[in-house]
Amino acid sequence: MKRKNLEIELEDIKGFRNPSPRLEQYETPPELASHVLHVALLNGDIRDNTIVIDLGCGTGILAIGAALIGARSIGLDLDRDVLEIAKENADIFDVEKQIKWIHGDVRQHPFKPIQEKKRTVIMNPPFGSQKRGADRPFLNTAEKIGDVIYTIHNEGSLDFVEAFTDGEITHAFKASIDIPKKFYFHQKKVEETEVEVYRIR
Numbered sequence: 001m002k003r004k005n006l007e008i009e010l011e012d013i014k015g016f017r018n019p020s021p022r023l024e025q026y027e028t029p030p031e032l033a034s035h036v037l038h039v040a041l042l043n044g045d046i047r048d049n050t051i052v053i054d055l056g057c058g059t060g061i062l063a064i065g066a067a068l069i070g071a072r073s074i075g076l077d078l079d080r081d082v083l084e085i086a087k088e089n090a091d092i093f094d095v096e097k098q099i100k101w102i103h104g105d106v107r108q109h110p111f112k113p114i115q116e117k118k119r120t121v122i123m124n125p126p127f128g129s130q131k132r133g134a135d136r137p138f139l140n141t142a143e144k145i146g147d148v149i150y151t152i153h154n155e156g157s158l159d160f161v162e163a164f165t166d167g168e169i170t171h172a173f174k175a176s177i178d179i180p181k182k183f184y185f186h187q188k189k190v191e192e193t194e195v196e197v198y199r200i201r
């Protein structure tokens with residue numbers, strides 16, 4: 001599937017009904033989600049034998065996008081209600097058999113080793129703007145369970161992520177996304193935010 005076609009499909013994903021600022025719940029826009037998934041595909045990180053793991057999956061755009069391009073995926077989130085939306089989305093896209101949804105906390109890492117598969121983590125974790133360091137357990141768990149990681153962070157996070165991870169950042173690119181301003185300053189406006197996407201292995 002072409003990137004643009006994936007983006008158009010993902011525009012139908014239903015978002016958060018009642019987003020929690022504390023959990024930094026905002027959706028990855030379809031343009032960025034399709035871009036990250038497409039880069040993963042081009043790098044050979046999404047194949048028939050790949051399990052894509054979406055930590056903090058929210059309403060499921062990354063896990064569902066991965067399924068649409070042929071992967072099996074797992075989405076994990078702390079919030080039961082958003083997992084219900086993710087399931088509805090998977091039903092609409094007819095990929096529910098390809099995806100397992102797990103209610104859990106990334107800090108407790110509920111994953112068992114899946115040796116025979118390649119595990120690609122693709123995630124848009126909280127940036128830590130509400131709770132400093134909220135992105136750290138995501139990076140920690142991703143490193144434990146993933147063979148390769150795609151992760152989205154605030155602009156300027158490269159040095160931190162490089163120092164934090166034991167892996168190597170092999171690719172990085174920038175994008176901008178609209179984030180409701182309340183996640184930063186408790187105001188109801190949308191703010192264009194620069195983000196950076198890293199591939200770690």
Ligand code: SAH
Pocket residue numbers: 023024025026027028054055056057058059060061062076077078079082104105106107123124125126
């Ligand atoms: N990945 C989704 C949502 C990003 S928002 C998307 O790209 O659209 C970040 C998500 O992380 C939210 O859904 C939030 O509920 C979840 N989250 C926050 N802290 C978590 C934790 N400790 N364990 C699991 N999920 C968590």
